[in-house]
Amino acid sequence: MHKGFLKAGHLPTLFASFLYFDLSFMVWVLLGPLGVSIAKTLHLDPAHKGLMVATPVLAGAVLRVVLGLLVGRYKPRRVGIGAQITVIAGLIAAWTIGIDSFAATLVLGCVLGLAGASFAVALPMVSAWYGPEHQGTAMGIAGAGNSGTVLAALFAPMLAIAFGWQTVIGLAAIPLIVVLGIFIAAAKDSPNTPAPKPLAAYFALLKEGDCWWLMFFYSVTFGGFVGLASSLTIYFNDAYGLPPVTAGYCTAAVVFAGSMVRPMGGAIADRVGGVRALVVLYAVAACAFATISTGLSTIYLAMPVFIVGMLALGMGNGSVFQLVPQRFKREIGIMTGLVGMSGGVGGFYLASSLGYSKQLTGSYGPGFLMFAMLAALALVGISGVRRRWQTTWGELYSAARI
Numbered sequence: 235m236h237k238g239f240l241k242a243g244h245l246p247t248l249f250a251s252f253l254y255f256d257l258s259f260m261v262w263v264l265l266g267p268l269g270v271s272i273a274k275t276l277h278l279d280p281a282h283k284g285l286m287v288a289t290p291v292l293a294g295a296v297l298r299v300v301l302g303l304l305v306g307r308y309k310p311r312r313v314g315i316g317a318q319i320t321v322i323a324g325l326i327a328a329w330t331i332g333i334d335s336f337a338a339t340l341v342l343g344c345v346l347g348l349a350g351a352s353f354a355v356a357l358p359m360v361s362a363w364y365g366p367e368h369q370g371t372a373m374g375i376a377g378a379g380n381s382g383t384v385l386a387a388l389f390a391p392m393l394a395i396a397f398g399w400q401t402v403i404g405l406a407a408i409p410l411i412v413v414l415g416i417f418i419a420a421a422k423d424s425p426n427t428p429a430p431k432p433l434a435a436y437f438a439l440l441k442e443g444d445c446w447w448l449m450f451f452y453s454v455t456f457g458g459f460v461g462l463a464s465s466l467t468i469y470f471n472d473a474y475g476l477p478p479v480t481a482g483y484c485t486a487a488v489v490f491a492g493s494m495v496r497p498m499g500g501a502i503a504d505r506v507g508g509v510r511a512l513v514v515l516y517a518v519a520a521c522a523f524a525t526i527s528t529g530l531s532t533i534y535l536a537m538p539v540f541i542v543g544m545l546a547l548g549m550g551n552g553s554v555f556q557l558v559p560q561r562f563k564r565e566i567g568i569m570t571g572l573v574g575m576s577g578g579v580g581g582f583y584l585a586s587s588l589g590y591s592k593q594l595t596g597s598y599g600p601g602f603l604m605f606a607m608l609a610a611l612a613l614v615g616i617s618g619v620r621r622r623w624q625t626t627w628g629e630l631y632s633a634a635r636i
Contacts, residue, residue: 243363248375250420251356254314255379257413258352260386261321261406262290265343266464266585267390267485270471270478271399276336280472284589286339287464288582293347295578301354302571309423310359314352318414321349322407329404342403350460352379353574361559361566362424373559374500374552381493383463384486391467391482439568444561447619448554448569449576451512454612455550457580458519458605462544463489464585469598474533484533488540492548499552508557509620515553516613518546520606527603551577557623580608 265272266287273283304313324345333339356376364372393402439445466488470481503511522543530536554573562569584605591601 242365242368243360243372244422244424246420247363247422247424248360248372250417251360251376252379253413254318254417254421255352255356255376256382256385257409258318258321258349259380259382261325261382261410262294262346262350262352263287263383263386263460263464264346264390264403264406265290265339267386267467267482268394268399268402269468270391270481271394272333272339273468275399276334276339278336279593281589281593282336283468284465284586284592286336286343287468288461288585288589289340289343290346290350291460291464291578291585292582293344294350294353295347295575295582297347297351298354298574298578299568299571301351302358302568302574305354305358305571306565306568309427310355310362311417311421311423314355314359314421315414315418317348317351317355318410318417321345322410322414324348325403325407325410329400329407332400333403350578351574353377353577354571357555357570357574358427358566359421359423361570362427366560366563368504371497371501371504373555374497377500377551377555378493378496380459380463380496380548380551381490383460384490384493387463387467387482387486387489391478395479439562439565439572444619444623445569445572447615448558448561448573451612451616452551452554452573453576453580453583454516454519454608455547455554456574456577457582457584458523458547458609459489459492459544459551460577460581461584461588461605462492462540462547464581465588466540469588470533472592473598474536476533484537487537488544491541492544492551495545495548496552499549500556501552502549503553503556507624508553508560509616509623511553511556512550512616513613513620515546515550516609516616519543519550520609520613522546523602523606523609527599527601527606529597529599 269283269287301313301317328342333342356379357373360372360376390402466485467481470476470484471478522539525539558569558573559566588598588601592598
């Protein structure tokens with residue numbers, strides 16, 4: 235990070251947005267690290283476990299579009315405060331009432347989805363403060379808030395054993411309240427925030443082919459990241475017989491790798507171009523998850539491959555969001571919602587497909603193989619649009635590298 239970046243934009247907003255995103259993501263994937271304990275209490279089969287951890291991801295995908303629309307009309311700060319208050323109230327209500335059925339976990343998952351929709355608040359707020367030459371770095375730092383998934387994997391299984399998983403749901407509201415106070419005090423909307431547009435103008439973006447490409451590319455990178463963050467504790471427990479706490483630690487290690495390199499992915503994309511970076515990253519991800527689908531015999535063999543795959547996905551997240559504001563700067567609010575939604579849909583697919591794969595075939599391998607094929611398809615796609623994007627975006631939309 236160079237001095238020019240430190241002097242650009244608004245650092246308090248960048249810091250507050252990171253924290254807001256970080257703790258929101260911690261809560262968003264909470265059912266995953268708690269999944270072993272919840273499944274034992276409620277007697278859930280693999281398909282139900284997969285659907286349980288996938289529901290917050292899908293709810294977050296849908297709600298990102300809603301928050302994206304609200305951000306475009308009412309600005310990020312106000313929308314972020316309202317969303318966070320709603321999530322806190324939902325956690326406290328769930329803890330007070332209690333979760334005693336599979337259906338109740340799905341309802342809670344919908345509430346947690348609103349925390350996942352924080353993506354549509356934090357990234358447009360940061361993007362509006364920074365010029366095109368700093369978009370990859372700024373969006374990468376804000377987006378590194380997905381490291382909150384590490385906190386969930388590290389602490390939720392341990393706290394569930396000590397206090398019970400129902401209590402952990404209530405405890406999660408405490409750090410959210412603290413971060414909400416910081417966000418209110420430090421975050422500010424940029425004077426360069428795009429003016430509101432009619433609702434029809436937002437949906438007109440869906441007529442743009444580039445919008446759909448960016449949505450697909452993010453559905454693979456972020457979908458893989460959040461799908462694994464939600465599912466790996468259950469997977470490590472089931473596939474390798476690891477105790478819940480140990481499975482959580484292994485999940486935290488994998489997720490930490492992916493979340494910490496998101497800013498690196500954005501910075502590299504600023505330097506070499508997001509398209510060039512994604513060509514390499516999709517190839518690495520496809521190879522990694524195809525290898526995992528073969529059913530590696532021990533956790534010691536599986537962990538390095540998972541980490542390599544997650545590194546590629548994490549850097550890919552930063553690279554995709556280096557590209558989004560280059561093409562859709564004025565529509566960044568709704569584009570963040572749309573692209574973020576597609577990432578959530580990808581995560582829902584991966585998390586639920588792993589559960590159904592295990593239920594139907596007795597193995598998680600087919601689920602991982604299908605995801606590897608999606609990464610390979612993304613590689614073909616980014617290679618196909620590469621020349622057009624690099625020749626037209628640079629002339630028409632942006633001074634940054636494509």
